[in-house]
Amino acid sequence: MELTAIYYLLPALFMFCCGVYGFITRKNMIAMLISLELMLNAVDINFVVFNRFLYPGAFEGMFFTLFAIAIAAAETALAIAIIINIFRAVRNIDVRSLNEMKF
């Protein structure tokens, strides 16, 4: 049995779909952010797999993943700062209760 690209792409696809499901169903903002991380990570795996299987001498996929990880870290830090700030203002991080944007 030979592990071709599809063996790595299908678990990543499944992970992406889990992220979609979680992003739609979750109401807690941190849980939505966790689903978002799942989706980002699935896309990172796809970049690496295509780089490795189609262009093994090049580094494009690897560096895209590297920069995507850095940007995901920045985005998560900012989002968590915003969430904690919202929690201070309204004592709640349920997205349904956040329907007005004023302090």
Place this chain on the structure above:
Amino acid sequence: MESTGSLILYFIVALSMVVFSVMAVTTRKILRAATYLLFTLFAAAVVYFMLDYEFLGAVQIAVYAGGIVVLFVFAILLTSRPGDNTERLTSRSRVLGGIAAALTLVVAGYALVSRCAIAFAARPAMENPDMETIGQTLMGTGHGQYLLPFEAVSVLLLACIIGGVVIARKR
């Protein structure tokens, strides 16, 4: 041909990736969701190691598992009590989310399996990229080298630090 050990490792990693990502989006305790996310990220790091990108696997563990999950745990403990359950999902949102996820899975999976011949390409041989190559690719200005995005990311991180301090400070 793969050796038996790498096949076993592959199946463990694929299974844990699938199972833990399902559990991360379905568990009702939010702290457990963060823990399952950590396991999924570790599985992704093992995939990078299996595909010979050791540097990327190390970055994945250091930044994602070491940084982002710790941030998540801090935020969860600040905003909810550890024993809390999230409230039960309504069947409407569950059906909507299930339809969206299943549609994505079916369409992309069908396209991948039946229309995409490159997905069945065998794995070509590759030298592991050593640190010198990675460093020169990251710091070079020539063709296929990444100094400009590197600097852009550093400015982005600086802006993110300042933004995080401004947003989260006490008023």
